[in-house]
Amino acid sequence: MALAKTDPIIIVGAGVFGLSTALHLGRRGYTDVTIFDSQPYDKTLYSYFEGCDAASADMNKIIRAGYGKDTVYQDLTLESVAGWTAWNDELHAGKTVPPGMTKTDSVWVNNTAISMTDADTLPNFELDSIESMPAGTMLVSTDAKDCATAKAKGFNMEQFARQTPGKPNVFVLDTTGGFACADKACRFALHKARSYGVKTVFGPVAGKIVDLVYKPGTGDVTGITTADGKTHLAVLTVMACGGWTPTLVPSLDGLNETTAGSVALLKIPRSSPYWDKLAPENFPTFMHKLRDGEPGGLYGFPRHESGWFKIGYRGTKYTNPQVQKDGKERSVPVTRWTEGDKITSIPATALRVIQKFLDEYLPGLGASGIHISKTRICWYNDSFDNHLTIDHVPNAAGLMVATSGSGHAFKYLPSLGNWVVDIIEGVGLDRPAVKAWKWRSLGAAKPFNVIMAGSKGPRALQNVPLVPETSMHAKL
Ligand SMILES: Cc1cc2nc3c(=O)[nH]c(=O)nc-3n(C[C@H](O)[C@H](O)[C@H](O)COP(=O)(O)OP(=O)(O)OC[C@H]3O[C@@H](n4cnc5c(N)ncnc54)[C@H](O)[C@@H]3O)c2cc1C
Structure with a gap:
């Protein structure tokens, strides 16, 4: 037409x-x-x-261009990064300034994005990304030459102080990345x-x-x-x-099916040393075991200007199947927020995986009394x-x-x-x-995402334990 x-x-x-x-x-x-x-x-x-x-x-949302062998999304990201930079330029020059924003605001920050594993070597997806991405854009934490390059460019390669307790510090740093x-x-x-x-x-x-x-x-x-x-x-x-x-x-x-990701927030006081440690100029956007299913699927950001430090979990994406007017079940968004001082709004597994990461990678937060105090589930549309x-x-x-x-x-x-x-x-x-991106059907192919398993499915929120009644600052 x-x-x-x-x-x-x-x-x-x-x-x-x-x-x-x-x-x-x-x-x-x-x-x-x-x-x-x-x-x-x-x-x-x-x-x-x-x-x-x-x-x-x-x-905030992650911007990272490494997509394994999938150059469609890699190229789309690199094209978009040029767009993000042009938007920042427009904003900083005062050419396009939305009501309530000022020239000092940004729409994206190129603080880099790291993809981490707790194994001794990088997964194939990351190795493929390194091969597909433009030369020199991806730096590996275990490569002495890359570490020297990173140092020369002012990138911190020991963000989580993993090497000090002698733990694996294996990640790839995407210099084109950051957060929106x-x-x-x-x-x-x-x-x-x-x-x-x-x-x-x-x-x-x-x-x-x-x-x-x-x-x-x-x-x-x-x-x-x-x-x-x-x-x-x-x-x-x-x-x-x-x-x-x-x-x-x-x-x-x-x-398509609607699925939920889980998000946890910790408020960093301005007086805490973590205010600076986790600031965008010192700390990257990060992903941890992003493709490892239930025990992984974590990502997070530098501290936001409001003080919130956000970590998300998508190791399991949950569904909310409900019977619709036509008698069929479809997953529908149900936004669940922290209620009062209860962080009971997300599945227990999500909170457990996030807390385990914090305990191992940023133990100083809990030790200085900074804990998860807000949670949310947020709805994707998956194909x-x-x-x-x-x-x-x-x-x-x-x-x-x-x-x-x-x-x-x-x-x-x-x-x-x-x-x-x-x-x-x-x-x-x-x-x-x-x-x-065309309209399509699964046919005989194996799905990347199993969708529409219905209310009896293992990921339906009806069948998944949420965080038990527990007060704020409770540690799992
Ligand atoms: C937890 C989570 C983390 C994510 N992290 C990242 C990330 O780090 N990096 C990244 O690139 N992407 C990320 N994504 C993906 C990204 O956020 C989404 O792909 C994208 O925002 C989807 O945009 P959308 O316009 O499709 O939907 P939405 O942003 O959900 O917008 C849909 C709009 O439709 C409106 N609407 C719905 N029903 C009606 C109605 N009946 N009438 C009128 N309006 C209606 C809603 O109010 C809403 O404004 C994440 C997504 C989630 C859920």
Whole structure:
């Protein structure tokens, strides 16, 4: 379907997929683009302390380009890193400064990203990344020459003081990596989209889509209905609703499923020596045994400017299957926060793995009375093969999805939408990335992610013990 630049386009969801798509549509001359979102982002500013429960609403997200042999995502990341740097330049020069932000803010920090193992050698995935990445970008902690290079560049290779107690200190440091300042980056992208004329309807009533509007007697989509009962017509509707997409577009059954990651936060007092030790200028973004399943799957960040030190666990991704209107079970996001002083909101396994890491790698925190004091579960949208899904929905003219970011799509915010607009326009459809993102079914292949195991499945939150009633600062 060829779109005219003046045709009305609706994007549902103002997370990274929706924002980036809207921004690039606007930049490429589309004049009637509207984003709907049930979150009042102009008020809450993408802060999850203000109730935002989108995956994109966060304080920080990892940027790292090493993807093993998978150069599709490596190249997309390197393209995005150039975009992140251009955005920082725009912000620092005062050219694009969203309301409430200043020229001293950044949307990303190139503090490097390390991927660690507790074994004596690097896993094959990391060895493949070293081979695939541009020469000189990946430094290995066990290579004397790389350590000398790191020292010359001012990178700390003993961040966790592992060598002092004689423990393995094996990791690869991606010099192109770091972290996105997630909430500020979303505000920047939103501001930039608006500067290109993109309109927004935000809030739990006017911004919340409750239904798609169909052309009578067909599956073709002509717009949306929002919770205030209004109908909004469009030539193209793009569903970019993160973890909510599979329930809003049920034909994604078997291709996508919503799963949960677990997050723990420790507040570092300004008076603590850890304030400086864990600061972005001294401490990298880190991943620990990221692909090792239940006992691994950890990642974390330098201390945030607010003092929060965040560690996430995705060794097991949990589900929340619930029976839907059509009688079928689908996993739906249920955001669980710390309630009062109880850190009972995440699965016990997640908290145990995180606490074990802290005890072994940063024992000084607990010893100085700094403990986990907040937790959260946060919703991904996974596909069975771990690829994004960006395509027209079959048998539903006028409807597209842009989703399945799983645990890695934030980093593509600056450039992702450019690809989405290409797909809308039917340009470059034979590129490997675009082919990987097409609407697809599993067939006889072995899934990368086992999805839709239902409420009897081992990862369903119904079947998983949460952290028992325990007060803040309790140590497992
Ligand atoms: C715990 C966790 C850690 C992650 N860590 C990283 C990382 O370190 N690096 C990285 O690159 N990526 C990371 N990711 C992945 C990244 O955050 C996601 O891939 C990305 O943010 C998904 O963006 P999205 O736009 O698809 O969804 P979301 O950000 O979830 O946005 C969806 C939007 O749709 C809106 N919406 C939903 N339903 C409706 C409705 N009915 N009407 C209107 N609006 C609606 C929501 O309010 C929301 O704003 C992580 C994800 C999680 C969950």
